[in-house]
Amino acid sequence: MSGPLRRLLPVVGERRATFVWTVASNAAVQLGALTTTVLGTWLAGRAAATSTAPLAIVATALCGLAVVTAAMTWRESWVSHDLAYRLIGTLRARVFDRLRVSLPDRRKPRRSGDLVSVAFADIDRLEWLYAHTAAQALTSAMMVAATATLSLLVTPWLLLAWVPFVVVTAALPWLSGRAGTRQGTELTEAAATLNAELVDTVRGLGELSSAGALHRRTAALEKRTSALTAVQTRIGSRVGWERAVTDAALALSAIGALAVCAANLDTIDRALAPVAMVLATAALGPIAQISDLLRNVGTLRAAGTRITEILDRAPAVQEPRAPRPLPSRDRATGLVFDHVSFGYRDDAPPVLRDVSFTVRPGERVALTGPSGAGKTTCALLATRMWDPDAGRVTLDGVDLTELTDDDLRRAISAVPQEPGLLTGTIATNIRLGNPDADDIEVERAARRAGILDPGAGFPAGLATVVGESGDGLSGGQRARVAVARALLVNPRILILDEATANLDPEADEAITAALASAGNDIGVLVIAHRPATLAGCHRVIALREGGRAGRS
Numbered sequence: 001m002s003g004p005l006r007r008l009l010p011v012v013g014e015r016r017a018t019f020v021w022t023v024a025s026n027a028a029v030q031l032g033a034l035t036t037t038v039l040g041t042w043l044a045g046r047a048a049a050t051s052t053a054p055l056a057i058v059a060t061a062l063c064g065l066a067v068v069t070a071a072m073t074w075r076e077s078w079v080s081h082d083l084a085y086r087l088i089g090t091l092r093a094r095v096f097d098r099l100r101v102s103l104p105d106r107r108k109p110r111r112s113g114d115l116v117s118v119a120f121a122d123i124d125r126l127e128w129l130y131a132h133t134a135a136q137a138l139t140s141a142m143m144v145a146a147t148a149t150l151s152l153l154v155t156p157w158l159l160l161a162w163v164p165f166v167v168v169t170a171a172l173p174w175l176s177g178r179a180g181t182r183q184g185t186e187l188t189e190a191a192a193t194l195n196a197e198l199v200d201t202v203r204g205l206g207e208l209s210s211a212g213a214l215h216r217r218t219a220a221l222e223k224r225t226s227a228l229t230a231v232q233t234r235i236g237s238r239v240g241w242e243r244a245v246t247d248a249a250l251a252l253s254a255i256g257a258l259a260v261c262a263a264n265l266d267t268i269d270r271a272l273a274p275v276a277m278v279l280a281t282a283a284l285g286p287i288a289q290i291s292d293l294l295r296n297v298g299t300l301r302a303a304g305t306r307i308t309e310i311l312d313r314a315p316a317v318q319e320p321r322a323p324r325p326l327p328s329r330d331r332a333t334g335l336v337f338d339h340v341s342f343g344y345r346d347d348a349p350p351v352l353r354d355v356s357f358t359v360r361p362g363e364r365v366a367l368t369g370p371s372g373a374g375k376t377t378c379a380l381l382a383t384r385m386w387d388p389d390a391g392r393v394t395l396d397g398v399d400l401t402e403l404t405d406d407d408l409r410r411a412i413s414a415v416p417q418e419p420g421l422l423t424g425t426i427a428t429n430i431r432l433g434n435p436d437a438d439d440i441e442v443e444r445a446a447r448r449a450g451i452l453d454p455g456a457g458f459p460a461g462l463a464t465v466v467g468e469s470g471d472g473l474s475g476g477q478r479a480r481v482a483v484a485r486a487l488l489v490n491p492r493i494l495i496l497d498e499a500t501a502n503l504d505p506e507a508d509e510a511i512t513a514a515l516a517s518a519g520n521d522i523g524v525l526v527i528a529h530r531p532a533t534l535a536g537c538h539r540v541i542a543l544r545e546g547g548r549a550g551r552s
């Protein structure tokens with residue numbers, strides 16, 4: 001088994017008991033099927049050859065075996081899928097956890113549709129590996145041993161009839177291994193690209209439609225779909241050839257068994273002739289199944305590579321080894337940018353250069369400057385999406401790099417330019433800020449953000465339904481929900497990144513006033529252009545192009 005898959009296999013160890021059950025029930029099914037067929041054919045052979053067969057006993061045994069085998073088939077399907085989906089769940093949690101700490105990648109931005117494809121499709125593909133391949137491989141080896149032993153009992157020549165074909169069938173996935181891996185990689189990439197472009201298209205449907213670019217985009221998607229279909233067709237053709245070889249091997253084994261029986265009529269008990277036929281094909285069945293499974297190994301390997309790439313991603317920021325607690329709120333001194341420099345790329349000038357400013361508790365500070373001056377970047381550094389390249393950002397005297405993620409999220413809350421909203425109600429979206437908040441706290445935060453005002457356009461108040469990604473809400477309404485969510489955290493520092501720019505001036509003023517009354521000890525950093533908003537602030541920090549700070 002190849003590198004990435006071998007690396008993903010030990011997760012099975014976390015469900016050892018279920019895995020043992022899967023192997024045991026798979027073995028019982030295979031052995032049950034073999035015994036039933038051998039016994040049945042032996043009975044038929046014996047009846048034909050001698051007219052004296054122990055019909056009643058064998059028929060009863062066959063009935064019993066059939067029931068047990070059927071029960072074990074059901075059990076095997078249950079436990080193997082239980083195992084697979086639990087392992088997939090574990091893996092999905094790990095991948096999301098890694099994405100959570102490693103995104104956004106400031107140097108290598110990647111389309112989220114692409115990542116979503118990895119997170120869902122690639123992990124789901126491993127169902128094949130966990131539910132079928134691993135246990136099947138073990139029981140196939142056992143079946144070959146059982147069939148070989150029984151063949152020896154009939155006649156050693158029988159081994160000649162089927163062992164070469166078992167070797168050919170087992171070797172098939174390896175013979176086509178390189179093509180399989182290449183096609184698997186092509187399939188995964190084509191599917192991921194199509195998925196990413198579909199996600200982008202759905203997100204930008206409005207813009208594409210109003211710009212009259214939907215036709216061109218649909219044509220591009222059709223091209224991607226054709227590319228995906230072409231890879232799938234190539235894979236289908238290869239798999240078809242391999243299946244044809246497997247079927248031919250099966251037929252040739254049966255013919256070989258007949259030939260062995262015909263050539264050894266003197267030494268082989270005639271009642272065993274049909275059994276010889278069964279044995280010659282019995283080992284091939286599980287081997288054909290396993291090589292059928294291994295035919296997908298190229299796709300699995302490509303998926304495994306992408307998953308391990310995500311698991312190996314370095315976190316965007318390191319959790320502190322020895323975290324420091326924040327001083328109590330009455331000893332708070334505020335948020336300090338202390339000679340901060342930061343750049344996104346090594347080959348471009350830094351976005352922020354030697355930026356210093358302070359937001360004290362209870363103070364409202366505006367951060368302004370031309371587009372691209374680095375205002376949002378300051379908000380991202382203050383919420384520790386990344387760490388500065390030089391200088392430091394501190395809260396109440398503690399470097400942000402020394403705070404645990406939980407402490408930081410409770411102390412600094414940001415309302416971004418485009419707040420993310422989830423499907424649900426206004427209440428569930430506000431509660432994201434603090435899942436432990438009770439209904440009264442949620443209502444208070446909503447009231448402060450003006451959500452419960454008669455003119456705010458929330459007909460069912462907190463129970464108003466929110467569509468996917470905030471569908472059905474205006475920009476201003478989304479802003480109010482995001483502000484309420486941030487207020488629910490009751491942070492020490494609140495950052496509003498053009499959060500109220502979508503509101504009309506009166507609503508903006510109302511929210512600003514609400515924020516002012518939110519708590520006398522909350523320091524507010526407002527990224528804004530609107531003169532009225534700037535006028536309502538205690539100080540204005542102006543970021544100049546090239547990322548230096550001045551004040552007014």
Ligand SMILES: Nc1ncnc2c1ncn2[C@@H]1O[C@H](COP(=O)(O)OP(=O)(O)OP(=O)(O)O)[C@@H](O)[C@H]1O
Nearest residue numbers: 106109344345351370371372373374375376377378
């Ligand atoms: N992830 C990123 N990778 C590379 N460059 C980036 C990234 N994010 C922002 N930048 C660049 O950094 C600079 C500062 O961006 P930032 O969003 O902080 O500016 P801003 O002052 O908030 O602008 P605006 O007022 O338009 O929102 C811009 O030149 C932007 O193109």
